Amino acid sequence: MLPTIGIWELNLKTGLLEWDFVTKSIYEIKDNYFPDLDSAINFYAVPKYRERITTLTQNLITTGDSFVERFEILTPKGNTKWVESSAQADFENGECVLIYGTFQDITTHQTLLETVQLNEEKFQKAFEFAPIGMALVSTAGNWIKVNEQLCKITGYSEEELMGLTFQDLTHPNDLDKDLALVNQMLSKEIDNYEMQKRYFHKKGYIVWVHLTVSLVWNNEGEPLYFISQLNDITERKKASEELQREQQRLFQTIEGTNIGTWEWHIQENVIIYNERWAGIVGYTLEELKPISKQIWNDLVHPDDLEMSNIALEKCFSRQTEYYECEYRMKHKNGDWVWVNDKGKVIDWSFDGKPILMLGTHADITHRKNSEQELKNTLDLVSEQNKRLINFTHITSHNLRSHIGNFQMLLNLLLEETDELKKKELTEFLLTIANDLQETIHYLNEVLQIQTNLNQQVKKINLFNEIEKILVSISGLIIESSAIIHTDVPLNTYINYSPEYIESVLLNLLTNAIKYRHPDRNPVIYIRTQDSEKYIILQIEDNGIGIDLNLHGQKLFGMYKTFHTNKDARGLGLFIIKNQIEAMGGKIEVESEVDKGTTFKVYIKNQ
Amino acid sequence: MNKINTAWIIDDDKILTYVLQRIMGTVDSFANIEIFPNGKEAINQLAVARKNPESLPDIILLDLNMPVMDGWQFLDEFEKINLDKKISLYIVSSSIDTHDHNKAKKYKTVADFLIKPIGKKQIEQMVESHQP
Known part of the structure; x- marks a missing residue:
């Protein structure tokens, strides 16, 4: 060098x-x-x-x-x-x-010096005209130098501030935290710190600031002064507090209405539920983790899934503005919960794809159950009403035909002079009187069934009941060489009126034998079949069959007979139909002429 | 008074058919009365009689409620058959159900709906209004 x-x-x-x-x-x-x-x-x-x-x-x-x-x-x-x-x-x-x-x-050297001088000026200006509050503060807390903006924030003039410490202006609740940070900086644990704190404005109100503080040391390692930067965030703070309050209100509203919420990011297929959403189906969110759309798919009743998807599709293709659907979801305890699901797409991509959808779940099980109960009651009442109207017609018709005959016979009798013919007419009158008696007896029996819907029910072993009836008609079975196959589980129990089940079995089994085919011995199968709601009792014969096209509609009507059989009275099927329906079931028939007939008795499953 | 060659009574009620026969006998206009216990037998007889229109009835009295084939089913079949003779068909029933009466009006072959019991007067009117 x-x-x-x-x-x-x-x-x-x-x-x-x-x-x-x-x-x-x-x-x-x-x-x-x-x-x-x-x-x-x-x-x-x-x-x-x-x-x-x-x-x-x-x-x-x-x-x-x-x-x-x-x-x-x-x-x-x-x-x-x-x-x-x-x-x-x-x-x-x-x-x-x-x-x-x-x-x-x-x-x-000279250039450097000039630069330093220039920089100092620049700093001076930057300090003075900075858009944020700036101050040099002594280690004791006195303001050494403050800028214009700081004066604006605090409301004090530069001179007034010089006579105060930062402690004087600081909200007491924020002072300890601030001092603790200052001490950490003095002990060199940290180089600088940031905090949100409150100052008191000269006028007394609170000013929120975001404070950044660093410390300047001299060459001997002694602290000289703090450089503080203060940003007035009062407005921002207010807005954020307002937002928080708003959120709180919304949260409380949602809590209060007891609805579940969901937020679906459709393209990413990410879904967010609230705690109540899980609560409706008996879970906590924790239990349902990992949260995905699949959870919903798994919980919705399989029969209702398609309906919901159709409603969603309509919403996605903008045919409907809102998505709404009522369906069942499986509760943790195994029950089905009715849910009213509503939603709306609130964000669409530029090419018209749904991006974000928000919605709610409301538990409407109670309402649905009430609706169902109401509907059941209405159905029951309508059905009863229908049957009573039908009964009135039957009564009217049957009584009228006997009475008509009475009148006509009596007119003839009055005009008749021949003693022999008079005797004949009187005998007819007696027959009609007996018929009338019998008709009234049966009508009364049907009326009993119709009105006494709460017939005493007992737990009955169906197999034993069938055996009992077969024994009671064993004479008829032997005489007709009938073969009876009973394929009913020994442990089949039904809740039924003992009187009615006896009547049903007796009628159907004797019919199966009575209407046997002339060319073959009767073969009768008695079976049961389980469905969700019913035990279905089937009695199948190989008899002459019934032309259902001709007689289907009135097969179970009163005084309807379809064969020229002398014993046919047209009462049996009418009465057992009433009995079966009174027990909450139904009866169906399948038949083919010359092949045989199958009656199906639906017995309500308990 | 008109003379009626043949009248059919289609009814399973033996007492009624007996009484009707007796009443028609007193009216003295009926040469021949035939009884059928159900619609099926009457239809079968029609199929035979149509080959010889002379043997077809002039008047039919039809009950509604019968086994095997009832009055309505008989009417359905009856309207399908083309006959060379004008037949006056009367429904004779104890039904006062308006449903039945309205249903009867839909059959153009039905001349009237008579409610049981019927007497000599109705039979006479029937004979009176018969246009051979």
Whole structure:
């Protein structure tokens, strides 16, 4: 590294000016250049410095006052440089004989200094006009320097603030936290900190600020002052608090209405449920983890899934604005829960795909059950009403036909003179009276069935009951060479009126034998079949069959007979149909002429 | 008074058919009365009689409620058969159900709906209005 300090001397006796090579290199001149006083002065291009150096040199020669000063020079190559020049004088007999000194290029140093000065100014301006509050605060908490914005935030003038500490302005609830952080910084645990805190405005109200604080240390490692930056976030804070309150209200509303909520990000297929959503089906969200749309698919009743998907599709294709569907979901305890599901797509992609959908679940099981009960009651009442109207018609018709005959016979009797014919007519009258008696008896029996729907029911073993009936008709079975196959599980129990089941079995089994085919022995199968709601008792024969196209509609009507059988009275099927229906079941028939008939008795499953 | 060659009574009620026969006998206009206990037997007889229109009835008295083939089913079959003779068909029933009466009006072959009991007067009117 080249020495940066040059040496020069001027012998006043000889007038010889000497520069060493360093000085020459600073001046940017060649070694073989020999300066004189006149030419040397020309390097000081700026008049201010030229005059200064001339004055100082003359003064040095006359008084011996040495100097060290900085000057700006201009080299022959046209470069401006800053130099520091020092000078001393030697005297002989009171006369100056020699002046000499050092010469140093300080251009870099000078530029740096200027930069620092400039930066300081810039900082000053930045500090003063910053859009956020800024302050230098002593380690004791006194405001040393504050800017305009800080005054605005706090409402105090600069002078007023100087007489206060940050502690004076800080809300007491935030002070401890702030001081703790300050101490952590003083003990060098942290370099800086940020916090949200409250100041008291001069007018007394609270100002929320976001505070950033750092600490400046000196070279000896002692803390000098804090640099604090304060951002007024009162408005933001208010807005966020308002939002929080809003959220709280919404949350409470949702809690209060007891509805489940769901939020479906359709494209990512991510779904978010609230706790109540899970609660409706008896779970906690924790139990349902991992949460996915699949959970819903798994819990919805399989029969209802399609209906819901159709409703969703309509919503996605914008045929409907809202999605709404009522379906069943499986509760943790195994029951089905009725849910009213409503939703709306609230965000669509640019190409019309649904992105986000929000919705609610409401438990409507209670309502659905009430509706069902109401419907059941209505069905029951309608059915009863229908049967009573039917019964009224039957009664009217049957009584009227007997009474009509009575009247006609009596008219004939009145006009009849022949004693023999009179006797014949009287016998007819007696027959009609008996028929009428019998009709009234049966109508009464049916009326009993119709009105006494709460017939005493007992737990009955169906197999035993069938065996009992078969024994009671064993005479008929033997006489007709009938073969009876009973395929009924021994443990089949039904809740039924003992009287009715006996009547049903007796009627159907004797019919199966009575209407046997003339060409073959009767073969009868008695079977049971389980369905969800019913035990279905089937009695199948290989008899003459019934033309259901002709008689299907009135097969179970009163006084309907379909065969010219002498015993047929048209009452049996009518009565057992009433009995079966009174027990909450139904009766169906399948038949083919010449092949056989199958009656199916639906017995309500308990 | 018109003379009626043949009348059919289609009814399973033996007492009623007996009484009707007696009443018709007193009216003295009926040369021949035939009884059928159900619609099926009457239809069978029609199929035979249509080959000899002389043997077809002039008047039919039809009950509704019968075994095997009832009055309505008989009417359905009857309207399908093309006959060369004008037959006056009367429903004779104890039904006062308006449903039955309205249903009867849909059959163009039904001349009237008579409610049991019927007497000599109704039979006489029937004979009176018969246009051979």
